[in-house]
Amino acid sequence: SQQGEEDPQALSIQEGENATMNCSYKTSINNLQWYRQNSGRGLVHLILIRSNEREKHSGRLRVTLDTSKKSGSLLITASRAADTASYFCATGGITGANSKLTFGKGITLSVRP
Amino acid sequence: EPEVTQTPSHQVTQMGQEVILRCVPISNHLYFYWYRQILGQKVEFLVSFYNNEISEKSEIFDDQFSVERPDGSNFTLKIRSTKLEDSAMYFCASSAQGAGYEQYFGPGTRLTVT
Numbered sequence: 454s455q456q457g458e459e460d461p462q463a464l465s466i467q468e469g470e471n472a473t474m475n476c477s478y479k480t481s482i483n484n485l486q487w488y489r490q491n492s493g494r495g496l497v498h499l500i501l502i503r504s505n506e507r508e509k510h511s512g513r514l515r516v517t518l519d520t521s522k523k524s525g526s527l528l529i530t531a532s533r534a535a536d537t538a539s540y541f542c543a544t545g546g547i548t549g550a551n552s553k554l555t556f557g558k559g560i561t562l563s564v565r566p
Numbered sequence: 567e568p569e570v571t572q573t574p575s576h577q578v579t580q581m582g583q584e585v586i587l588r589c590v591p592i593s594n595h596l597y598f599y600w601y602r603q604i605l606g607q608k609v610e611f612l613v614s615f616y617n618n619e620i621s622e623k624s625e626i627f628d629d630q631f632s633v634e635r636p637d638g639s640n641f642t643l644k645i646r647s648t649k650l651e652d653s654a655m656y657f658c659a660s661s662a663q664g665a666g667y668e669q670y671f672g673p674g675t676r677l678t679v680t
Contacts, residue, residue: 483666495673496609496657503666541609545666552665553599553622556609 457542457557465563472529476542484545485525534566568592570672587643589658599659648679
């Protein structure tokens with residue numbers, strides 16, 4: 454079954470630096486989505502990239518998708534302390550009217566002030 | 567900005583008791599989901615719901631679980647006889663257009679089974 458797996462598991466950077474997080478999956482997907490979760494809180498949708506797209510930007514976020522390598526990435530530029538959170542990639546399937554999302558284990562990002 | 571809401575935020579129940587978790591999806595959304603996250607683990611899909619019926623369910627969603635949209639706004643998850651291993655954060659999500667589109671998640675209900 455499709456599966457998103459992120460790496461690294463944890464990332465610690467200085468404020469102002471860029472954070473790059475990677476996601477790999479196993480089977481064909483319709484889309485790749487990234488979510489943020491602050492400790493003990495809900496999941497906040499960040500950005501979606503479809504299988505026919507290679508790159509997408511939204512503010513300080515840049516996502517890429519390489520379907521030939523079954524991998525994608527999330528880049529947060531000019532990080533801020535408020536970006537400290539867990540980040541999850543989630544893959545959406547190619548069949549069915551109501552596509553479930555399959556989540557990875559997440560990446561813990563710490564941004565030091 | 568419209569958002570998904572969930573109640574209660576925290577539910578404590580004894581093993582064997584029934585619980586109902588409630589969600590109000592975004593008003594013009596048509597596709598509804600439940601996920602759960604056991605502490606320290608992945609977010610796992612439970613069930614999807616469209617046009618008043620279950621579209622897809624996972625292996626976790628056994629006969630102890632049921633979902634309902636009792637009126638035009640609420641979407642509920644019922645666990646008939648809770649087990650210790652049902653302790654988790656339960657997230658409701660909704661989507662305007664289903665497959666290939668964003669899912670918006672509620673803040674979650676933390677269920678603790680003692």
